[in-house]
Amino acid sequence: MxxxxxxxxxxxxxxxxxxxxxxxxxxxxxxxxxxxxxxxxxxxxxxxxxxxxxxxxxxxxxxxxxxxxxxxxxxxQPQNPELLREQKLLEIENNLIAAISTAKTIRITQNDLLEMLKLLSEEDHYE
Structure with missing residues (x-):
């Protein structure tokens, strides 16, 4: 590690x-x-x-x-893979909620936000 x-x-x-x-x-x-x-x-x-x-x-x-x-x-400690996944999903949801809230404050449309997510997903940030 x-x-x-x-x-x-x-x-x-x-x-x-x-x-x-x-x-x-x-x-x-x-x-x-x-x-x-x-x-x-x-x-x-x-x-x-x-x-x-x-x-x-x-x-x-x-x-x-x-x-x-x-x-x-x-x-x-032993870990429950399903529980770990749920914790990470909750973290992702919270981050997305924060991103949506920020986007709304500067009037970024849902389509623009989705396009940003798509572009970022295609880069090295997501495999």
């Missing part, structure tokens, strides 16, 4: 770490029972605060993606 931190995006570092780990779980790169790097090791590897990585792992645990076993580390 390769985590890349960007300082130019407005997303907090702990959130970037969390989302990339979740992505690795969704894609199957990380599987049930896999051990994540220790909080200290990940902080050292990414050159970030231990508090930052701890926040990422705590959030992942609260969301049910990992389990922290005292003294042993943080392990990927």
């Amino acid at each position: 390769n985590i890349i931190i960007s300082n130019i995006v407005k997303i907090p570092i702990y959130e970037q770490i969390k989302e990339q780990i979740k992505s690795a779980i969704y894609s199957g790169e990380l599987r049930e029972g896999d051990l994540l790097p220790s909080i200290r090791q990940l902080a050292k590897d990414l050159n970030v605060s231990v508090i930052t990585t701890m926040r990422s792992y705590t959030d992942l645990e609260q969301e049910g993606f990992v389990a922290n076993v005292q003294g042993k580390g943080c392990y990927v």
